[in-house]
Amino acid sequence: xTLSPDTNRFHDIAGRLTLPSNAFIDGAYVPxxxxxxxxxxxxxxxxxxxxxxxxxxxxxxxAVAAARRSFKEGAWSRCAPEHRKDVLxxxxxxxRDHAEELAVLESIDSGKTITDCLAEIGExxxxxxxxxxxxxxxxxxxxxxxGEDALALILKEPAGVVGLVLPWNxxxxxxxxxxAPALASGCxxxxxxxxxxxxxxxxxxxxxMEAGLPAGVLNVVPGFGETAGQAIGRHMDIDVVSFTxxxxxxxxxxxxASESNLKPVGLEMxxxxxxxxxxxxxxxxxxxxxxxxxxxxNGGQNCSANMRxxxxxxxxxxxxxxxxEKVATFKVGDPLDPETQMGxxxxxxxxxxxxxxVETGKSEGARVAYADEKxxxxxxxxxxxxxxxxxRNMTIAREEIFGPVLGVIDVADNAEAxxxxxxTPYGLHASVFTRDMDKAMHFARRLPCGTVSINCFSExxxxxxxxxxxxxxxxxxxxxxxxxxxxxxxxxxxxxxRPM
Ligand code: NAD
Numbered sequence: 172x173t174l175s176p177d178t179n180r181f182h183d184i185a186g187r188l189t190l191p192s193n194a195f196i197d198g199a200y201v202p203x204x205x206x207x208x209x210x211x212x213x214x215x216x217x218x219x220x221x222x223x224x225x226x227x228x229x230x231x232x233x234a235v236a237a238a239r240r241s242f243k244e245g246a247w248s249r250c251a252p253e254h255r256k257d258v259l260x261x262x263x264x265x266x267r268d269h270a271e272e273l274a275v276l277e278s279i280d281s282g283k284t285i286t287d288c289l290a291e292i293g294e295x296x297x298x299x300x301x302x303x304x305x306x307x308x309x310x311x312x313x314x315x316x317x318g319e320d321a322l323a324l325i326l327k328e329p330a331g332v333v334g335l336v337l338p339w340n341x342x343x344x345x346x347x348x349x350x351a352p353a354l355a356s357g358c359x360x361x362x363x364x365x366x367x368x369x370x371x372x373x374x375x376x377x378x379x380m381e382a383g384l385p386a387g388v389l390n391v392v393p394g395f396g397e398t399a400g401q402a403i404g405r406h407m408d409i410d411v412v413s414f415t416x417x418x419x420x421x422x423x424x425x426x427x428a429s430e431s432n433l434k435p436v437g438l439e440m441x442x443x444x445x446x447x448x449x450x451x452x453x454x455x456x457x458x459x460x461x462x463x464x465x466x467x468x469n470g471g472q473n474c475s476a477n478m479r480x481x482x483x484x485x486x487x488x489x490x491x492x493x494x495x496e497k498v499a500t501f502k503v504g505d506p507l508d509p510e511t512q513m514g515x516x517x518x519x520x521x522x523x524x525x526x527x528x529v530e531t532g533k534s535e536g537a538r539v540a541y542a543d544e545k546x547x548x549x550x551x552x553x554x555x556x557x558x559x560x561x562x563r564n565m566t567i568a569r570e571e572i573f574g575p576v577l578g579v580i581d582v583a584d585n586a587e588a589x590x591x592x593x594x595t596p597y598g599l600h601a602s603v604f605t606r607d608m609d610k611a612m613h614f615a616r617r618l619p620c621g622t623v624s625i626n627c628f629s630e631x632x633x634x635x636x637x638x639x640x641x642x643x644x645x646x647x648x649x650x651x652x653x654x655x656x657x658x659x660x661x662x663x664x665x666x667x668x669r670p671m
Contacts, residue, residue, distance in 0.1 A: 174508070181285050181507040184275045191373035194224045194393060197237035198386025200377075204229040209395075211369060214282035215506050215515040215550040223369050226394035228402035231361065234390035235408050238332040238359035241387030248329050248357040252308035255355060259304025262382035263297040269378065270297075273371055277343055278506045280370045282515035282551065285507050287469060292371075295633075296347040302633045303351035303654075310355075310655060315663075322666040327659040329357030331410030334403035336424070337372070338416045339365035339517050340472040340573075346372045348637075348649045349413050350389065356658035361409065362391045363400055365416075367517050369393035396420060405431045413437040413657050415474075415649075417571075418597075418642050437647030437657045439474070439638055441571040442599030445592040446477035446628065447614065449585050449605035454486055458604055458626075459493040465602055465628035466577035467501065467555050470513050471525075474643075475600035475622065475630055479561070479568055480579050481588050487581040491559055494577065495541045498555050504547070513575060515550045522551040525574030529556050532567040536560070537578065563591050571597070585610065589617060598640030602628050621648070 174182070192208070193200035201224070202208075208222035224230070242248045247255065266273065273296075274288035281288075315323035335349040342364060353360050364372040369391075376391045392399050400420075404412060404427030411434055414424050418440040428436050446465050452458060465477035482490050506514030516522040533539060541557035553574060561568050561578035568578060582588045592601060598620040605611050605626070615623040619640040622631055630637055636648035647657050 175510070178505065178508040181275055181278075184271060185279050185507065188272065188276055190221045190276070191370055191377070192221055192223055193373075194226050194230055194234070195373055195376035195389070195391040196230065196234045197390065198380055200373075203227065203394075204233070209366065211280060211367075212518075213279045213550075214517055215279070215552075217519070217550050220279060220370075223373075223393045226363075226392035227398040230392045230394065231399055231402035231406060234361040234392050235332060235406055237387035237390055238361055239408055241385055242329075242332055242359040244385075246385040247354075247359065247388045250357075252310075255307040255357065256304045258383040259300045259307065259351065259355060262379050262384070263300035263304065265378045265382055266292065266297045266300065266375070273343065273374060275507070276374060277368070277371045278514070281339060281342060281368045282506055282517055283469060284511045284514045286509050286511070291341060291344045296343055298633050299347040299351040303355035306652065306655070307355040320668050320670065322668060324664040324666070326662045326664060327655075328662055330658050330660050331358060332408060333358045333360050333658060334406065334409045334412040335360055335362045336400050336403060336412065336414045336416065337362065337364050339367040340469060340474070342368035343371040343375060345415050346375060348654070349415070352654040353413070353658045354384070354388070356655055358411075358658050359388045360390065361403060362389070363403055364391065364393055366393070366395045401427060404428065407432045409434055411435050411437070411657065413647065415439040417441050436645065438645040439647070439649055440643050441597060442474050442476070442639065442643050443479060443569065443571055443595045443597045444475050444477045444600040444602075444620065445479045445481050445595070446602040447588050447592050447604065448480070448482040448486055448490060449588065449603065449607070449610055450483040450485060451606045451610075452483075452486060452604040453606065454489045454493055459490070459497050461602070461628040462490075462494060463497045463501075463577070467498070467513060467575040470516055470553070471555075471575040472517060472521075472573050476573070477600065477602050477628060478572060478576055478578055479591075479595075480577060481591050482579055482581050483585070483588065484581045484583055487579065491540055491557070491579055494579075495557055498541050498557055498577070501555055503552060503554050513555070515552045516574065517551070519551050521573070522553055525553055525572055525576065528567055528570070528572045528574065529576060532556075532558050532561070532565065532576070532578070535565045535567070537565060537567060540579070563594050569595070589614065592618060596641055597643045599643035600624070600630065
């Protein structure tokens with residue numbers, strides 16, 4: 172096989188990378204206290220990339236102690252906000268300067284395409300550090316109205332030591348979503364990346380030190396959920412946890428908090444998001460491209476994936492044909508090839524889980540409109556599947572699949588479309604396609620979910636809050652000014668003023 176010059180270049184970079192292998196605690200890479208390590212794989216080749224410190228409760232203790240010490244010393248928590256801004260802007264620039272290296276590292280650790288990794292790490296991750304850095308010295312408290320004998324100040328203070336527990340599907344982007352507002356607020360942090368994708372967060376911690384972050388403010392403990400993750404959830408000296416991952420594990424974090432120090436827990440969890448095509452929509456290339464991306468972007472390993480595509484019966488055949496034609500051109504393969512649109516699934520176990528859902532769909536009576544069962548033995552690859560004739564009670568219409576599966580549910584009218592869209596315990600995202608803005612806005616208001624995109628599939632951007640209703644989230648939001656709320660405490664200072 173002949174590789175394109177860029178593909179060769181990215182493979183060369185991959186071959187030359189020095190992979191981080193230790194935890195990052197108190198400003199330095201350190202092995203796990205137990206001396207144990209775990210392997211991290213390249214899911215596109217199933218080869219072992221290297222080993223990483225297997226952090227557990229003892230390492231979380233060390234990281235929390237470093238974070239607490241730094242928080243108390245105040246070099247970050249009590250510094251002038253302009254200083255926090257300068258450091259975060261430098262970090263944004265360092266990420267840009269190292270974008271190719273970080274993107275290749277992310278791609279080989281996760282199976283994500285280099286194109287997506289370059290966009291996430293070259294553009295979005297630095298944008299987050301820049302935007303929240305800029306916000307650091309533009310976030311004001313308030314003065315409450317009082318009589319002349321008092322002055323009432325409402326202050327926002329950094330919440331303290333925060334634990335950030337991350338998923339594997341957008342490893343560095345999710346780290347940035349949480350770290351940027353937490354650091355801008357003045358918190359000290361203990362990050363636990365997902366065990367499948369620990370490398371990019373570890374490298375980021377080193378860049379943050381280079382940018383001028385004091386030691387102890389950003390600690391990264393790689394490890395598994397039941398050990399390192401649980402230790403963060405139950406830690407008596409962590410003030411706040413912000414978690415992104417499955418609804419099942421999010422529920423555990425509520426339990427950990429209730430059984431330890433009652434720390435507030437921000438939850439961003441799973442979804443089963445609908446994409447609704449109303450009777451007046453135009454089935455053009457824009458709509459079809461968005462619909463396919465809504466289901467298959469990042470191999471469908473996306474919390475806001477619009478797997479349930481609810482289509483007015485009058486448009487169903489035209490839509491399905493166009494979707495199948497588009498999916499059939501999808502290039503699945505080497506993630507380091509810039510032409511590739513879908514890399515590999517993150518692990519063999521996840522590949523099998525998604526494949527089981529495809530089999531369940533068939534056995535429950537959904538019709539396969541597109542499938543390509545070609546198997547690539549070299550990694551954990553899975554081609555997209557399109558189902559027709561999905562009904563609202565099928566397992567594939569109810570449970571989060573987290574893989575490249577698109578299911579078409581046809582409905583008789585717009586009222587039924589809304590009814591089916593609402594029929595889920597999740598509430599993260601929805602897309603609505605229509606030419607009628609009145610209908611679009613009625614749908615947007617009636618859908619209980621954190622983000623509704625109209626005539627496109629979009630999660631918004633750094634400026635817009637992202638999070639879930641129902642079992643997709645808590646009241647916490649990532650992104651936007653709202654994300655800062657997760658990482659600050661509100662204090663009232665009531666001053667008595669002697670009469671003149
Ligand atoms: P996961 O819940 O299995 O793991 C998430 C994190 O929790 C990992 O760091 C993991 O090690 C840790 N963890 C696992 N078990 C734990 C336990 N018993 N105690 C403490 N920590 C534990 O999720 P995942 O498979 O990494 O990610 C996929 C899920 O994340 C999907 O459900 C997806 O929808 C969701 N997600 C949500 C958003 C969002 O913003 N709402 C974004 C991305 C992913």
